[in-house]
Amino acid sequence: MKITKDMNIGDVVRTYPQSIAILGSFGMGCVGCPSAQMESIEEAAQVHGMNADEIVEQLNQNL
Structure with missing residues (x-):
């Protein structure tokens, strides 16, 4: 799943603890x-x- 800047931070953290x-x-x-x-x-x-x-670029590159 690609992370986007409109995504909820809590959801991102729960899905990708890293x-x-x-x-x-x-x-x-x-x-x-x-x-x-x-x-x-x-x-x-x-x-x-x-x-x-x-921020989103780094998340997508590293997750």
């Missing part, structure tokens, strides 16, 4: 954040001032 390290490398501590259960990768990236496309 995504925790990749998200963490961007400074996103999404696993412990209650918002991760409702936020998309894009929404979280915006909140943290990050580029969602870069």
Whole structure:
């Protein structure tokens, strides 16, 4: 399955536990954040001032 920036972070982490390290490398501590259960990768990236496309690219390359 290809990860997209509109996917829910909680779903991605549950499906791909190894995504925790990749998200963490961007400074996103999404696993412990209650918002991760409702936020998309894009929404979280915006909140943290990050580029969602870069995050998704890394996730897809490494999972």
